[in-house]
Amino acid sequence: MVLSQAAQVADITYLVFVTGGLSAAAMISLAIDRASSVGFVVPAVTPLLVFIALQGGELYLGMSAMMLLFLVFVVLTSTRIERTLHENYRLRTKAVEDEARFRSMLEHSPVATCMTDVETGKVLFANQSYARLMRLPLDSLLHAEPARLFADPDAYAALRSRLASGEEISDHLLEIAASGVQQWVLATFLRTQYHDKPANLMWFYDITDRKRSEEAVQHLAYHDTLTDLPNRILLNESLDRALLAAEREGTSLAVLFIDLDKFKPVNDAFGHAAGDALLQQVSQRLLDCVRKSDFIARVGGDEFVVLLHALQSIADATVTAEKIVEALQRPFVVDGRELHIAASIGVALYPQHAHNSGDLMQFADVAMYYAKLDDEAAVRVYTPGMASGAENISRNEREH
Structure with a gap:
């Protein structure tokens, strides 16, 4: 048998490195389950450790001590890796759940909301309130450039440039001309992430009635x-x-x-x-x-x-x-x-x-x-x- 016949130092050293490598690979592969990781590594390393220790001599005792330290390191590291992986999984799951809740909140929000891709400017997400505000089907708004929906596309482009420079924009007055009916909104823009991609999040508050009332009052004044x-x-x-x-x-x-x-x-x-x-x-x-x-x-x-x-x-x-x-x-x-x-x-x-x-x-x-x-x-x-x-x-x- 291999262990009983491995009397030379080179052979034992080779066995130590092979066993250590297999144990390290197993620890990484099975790290998500500490019991499985330890259950594989300890039975694989312990017989070799005992065999080396029984050979006697300072060299073999040193090698057996190193094997023991390696075994302790494997057990402790597998515990730490398991905790890290579980924490990462928990955070990832929470992030996915939070994104789903956030998306659901935006989808059902009475405030017109959309998100656009930072690079292309095209709409990645829009809710029904946004479609109602623009008086257009939701499908026609997705993956389209929203600049065409505003009375002054250049003003919208200027806002995108300000966002690109890191500025957050709140309550900016914009005129919508998507449906041929004059409408006014207060727009808020900020940078966010959507499906791990940089995006611009935009809210639009319809103030058309208020704007018309103000214009009527101003008209009466003049x-x-x-x-x-x-x-x-x-x-x-x-x-x-x-x-x-x-x-x-x-x-x-x-x-x-x-x-x-x-x-x-x-x-x-x-x-x-x-x-x-x-x-x-x-x-x-x-x-x-x-x-x-x-x-x-x-x-x-x-x-x-x-x-x-x-x-x-x-x-x-x-x-x-x-x-x-x-x-x-x-x-x-x-x-x-x-x-x-x-x-x-x-x-x-x-x-x-x-x-x-x-x-x-x-x-x-x-x-x-x-x-x-x-x-x-x-x-x-x-x-x-x-x-x-x-x-x-x-x-x-x-x-x-």
């Missing part, structure tokens, strides 16, 4: 409730911007101040409802007389202001003013009644007459009063002499 034309507040802001643009581009700008003649008798005779209906029709006719780039505001009961942009000459302004006069002289029909009014218009221009909004408005107003006093001309262009003369004109004298 528009006349009867005619829906801009009011004096928006007029002042628009005139300031128009003057800056005219200065930058080297163009002219005209302010037309319009006051309705004979409106008060109509309002007194037929009531405020008829007067309101008449003002609404006046507003529409004014809009029909100007370009889309021009601006009309209602600044008083029967007073309107028109801003004409990018004019080539004073004649451009007077032509439009005469067009408005002619349009307002045509009969209006309100509640079956034919009503007649007229208009007096004052014109002031930048840069010919003034360089700031206050003076332009004042000079157009003054020119309008001269037009009211002139029986022959319903349109008057401001001249420097009008300013001093206007101080002697009372409001009663201006009304017909």
